Amino acid sequence: MPIKPLTAILATTTLAAVAPVTSLLANEPEWVDESLNVFIPHENDRLMALRVAAVYNDDEIQIRYEFPTDSPSWYHQYWIYEDGEWVRYGSGAQGQDPHGLYEDRISMLLDDGSVEGFGHYGGYMTAHEGMRTLSSAVDSSEVQAHPVLGEELGRSDVRKYLPGTRDAEPGETSWDALRAEEEIQAMQEAGQFLDLWQWRAHRSHPVGYADNNYVLHYRLNSEGRGPFTDNWDSDAEQPAWMYDPEQTGITHLERDRLFAQGYGQDDWYYLSEDIAVPFDPERDWQEGDVLPQRFLREPDGSRGAIRAAGGYENGAWRIRLTRSLESPNPLDSKTLSEGETYDVAFAVHANASGARWHLVSHPQTLGLGVEEADIVASRVEGPLDEADAEWTELQVYYPGQTTWQWLNSAEHAGQPAVQTGAIGIRDVHLSLEEIARFAVEVERQRVEQQN
Structure with missing residues (x-):
């Protein structure tokens, strides 16, 4: 299952394929160093607007998003037939993908007050030293050798987790210091996890869903079957599925058109179970034939x-995202009730960027019929899709490599406030332009110190 690295892609790309790279990188990033997991975006790409609204009725709630962008991506990762083998394009690492092959995403972390501190610090509570794509990222072999993360969960990298799931002081690197299984289970049963709604432009939206996840000792999938899996036969080392020509008129996509981002929302840019047939290895596959890597x-x-x-x-x-007010499973999702207020925080992946190269919001409050909340969910009668909603405009910004450990360290001037929980990020960092600049300064200093 070969994956072509960024340097190799840039070295071998044809002139026709370079065009979308230029448009994606119209604002040159400030600093790029693949070896250090650094891709600091241009100052014009560090702050954007996100509009959020919500409505609910007796049974369901609907969260609405409006996110302006001139370069939307509903593409993700693809297999491209090159030199007799299927090569995966679309890495999701080091900022923007050079061919635009990474989906846009909008995420919401939600809590009902069970996770202490989330209302003050939002998603920063889930970002830790050692996580994938940070300059401090732990080597995959160390994660694979861990008895829980590697041997039990089958993971090879560190992702979001809550500080309370680790047996360590707030300022200590703690990715491997998991509390006992029964302690983590008790937290989960008490609702001490973050509900995570992930809208994915490629991996969930075409089949009419967002992905339901949660954050506890790792970023975990909620119970049930997910909206995507890999399109790969590991035994035969080839894709498992291709397009059904009787339904779609095609068996594959074309590389040049894909690189030019020429497949629109009404085209078969994705591959799903209702338009697929088993992969035919006897077909005369040609150089540049393309199949989606996700099924x-x-x-x-x-x-x-x-x-x-x-x-x-x-x-x-x-x-528009719609879910029942009642939790579909109290071990991985939160129940929402009229008259209550919830803590939420948002993140946006745009411009074909994956992993940690996203924009985040300060923590906000979501109130169901509660006017004092930042985002007021209005009660309506009838279909939610037809209801008027009250919009709230937020700013989302680049957070750099700011981690929970750094926020609790002596290097951070706000350490006392964080450790006492006396005030939150919104009480100190009032200007988002300022915090975006500050995040870049901190990232530069930290990377230089580490290396």
Whole structure:
């Protein structure tokens, strides 16, 4: 399952394929160093607007997003037939993908007050030293050797987790210091996890869903079958599925058109179970033939609890996510009730960027019929899709490599406030332009110190 690195892609790309790279990188990043996992975006790409609204009725709640972007991506990772083998394009690492082959995403972390401190610090509580794509990222062999993360969960990298799941002081690197299984299970049963709604432009939206996940001792999938899996036969070392020509008129996509981002939202840029047939290895596959690396399917269980609708229109993603007010599973999702207020935080992956290269919001409050909240969910009668909503405009910004450990260290001037929980990030960092600049300064200093 070969993956072509960024340097190799740039070295071998044809002139026709370079065009979308230029448009994606119109604002040259400030600092790029693949060896250190550094891709600091241009100052014009560090702060963007996200509009959020919510409505609910007796049974369901609907979260709405509007995110303006001139370079939307509903593409993700693809297999491209080159020199007699299928090569995966679209890495999701080091900022923007050079061919635009990484999906846009909008995520929401949600809590009902069970996770102490989340309302003050939002997603910063889930970012830790050693996580993948940080300059401090732990080697995959160390993670694979860990009895829980590697041997039990089958992971090879460190992702989001809550500080309370580790047996360590707040300022200590703690990725491997998991509390006992029964302690983590008790936290989960007490609702001490973060609900994570992930709208994915490629891996969930085409089949009409967002991905339901949660954060506890790792970023975990909710119960049930997810909306995507890999399109790969590891035994035969080839894709497992191709397009059904009787339904789609094609068996594959074309590399030049893909690199030019020439497949629209109404085209078969994705591959799902209802338009696929088993891969035919006897077909005369040609140089540049393309198949999606992800295989989409109807989700079920709690993981399939969030329906998605909308799309890219008039210069912005306009998305509606709908879920039952009642938790689909109290071990991985939160119940929402009228008259209550919840803590939320948002993140946006745009411009074909993956992993940690996203923009985040300060923590916000979501109130169901509560006017004092930042985002007021209005009660309506009838279908939620037809209801008017009260919009809130937020700014999302580049957070750099700011981790929970750094926030609790002596290097951070706000360490006393963080450790006492007396005040939150919104009380100190009022200017988002300032915090975006500050995040870049801190990232530069930290990377230089580490190396």
